[in-house]
Amino acid sequence: MNLIQPKKLLLSKWTAMEIVAKQKHFIVTKLVEPMDPDQPPELIEIEAVYSKAVRQIPWRDLCDDSQWQRGWK
Structure with missing residues (x-):
């Protein structure tokens, strides 16, 4: 599980x-x-x-390791 603080999300990869x-x-x-x-x-x-495509998601989705990883891998 990714530990995330909403205030530090801006410009994160x-x-x-x-x-x-x-x-x-x-x-x-x-x-x-x-x-x-x-x-x-x-x-x-x-x-x-x-592609520069933009979409909105709940920020809590980023906590799920099966969907997202912090940084560019």
């Missing part, structure tokens, strides 16, 4: 364990702020390095 459409390496480009400013962000935007 990740490797997807399952490659889809040549997209394996990603960078966290944005933390999607919740409606209530007292709450931590629930979603992040990740950008594929190869």
Whole structure:
């Protein structure tokens, strides 16, 4: 399990364990702020390095070692 602090996610690098459409390496480009400013962000935007495609995922998905690895491997 990857231990993650939401405040330190911005511009972090990740490797997807399952490659889809040549997209394996990603960078966290944005933390999607919740409606209530007292709450931590629930979603992040990740950008594929190869295709520049952007998608939103829950940041807690990055904790799953079977889906994501920290850094570029």
